[in-house]
Amino acid sequence: MHRVHFRKEDVSVHVPTGTNLRQACLDSGVDPYPALGGVLSCRGKGFCGTCVVEVSDPAALSSPGKRETRYLKRLDRKLADKLRLSCQAAVNGDVIVTTNPNKKESWKQHGYYAGPRKPHWETDTRSAPTDPKVRNDGVAHGEPATDMPDKVSDS
Ligand code: FES
Secondary structure, three states: OEEEEEOOOOEEEEEOOOOEHHHHHHHOOOOOOOOOHHHHOOOOOOOOOOOEEEEOOHHHEOOOOHHHHHHHHHHOOOOHHHEEEHHHOEEOOOEEEEEOOOOOOOHHHOOOOOOOOOOHHHHOOOOOOOOOOEOOOOOEOOOOOOOOOOOOOOO
16 A cells, blocks of 8 residues: 555545556545646546646656656646646555646635634724724824804805
């Protein structure tokens, strides 16, 4: 049994030697496809390239065929050694898998995301003004002008 860890989803599964990586994804509830890739995919025939994943240790998977290697080099020359079509890879060792490697991580996965924003009136640390002459901006304003005429006549 080998451990396959899906990094983005934080899911680990144990699979026997020779298990198809795409099938391991689907069986563990991890979607190897980008948004509509699953609908448009070749369903594991190795033609569409939508099931591409990045792996931590390429030696932990079966070696890629010529067509797959050519496709992956066209996709990303720098990463080609670590990319695999999950439908064409058999698991032969422990491996960490990143699904949708070309897609940036969701904004929710970034460190600066601190959860949903609260409305400003819940997070406002200023005390509510008790003096009616003090407006919300914290600046004291004078009495409202009372000697101004209600209407300005045109003459
Ligand atoms: S599902 Fe089409 S290439 Fe893998």
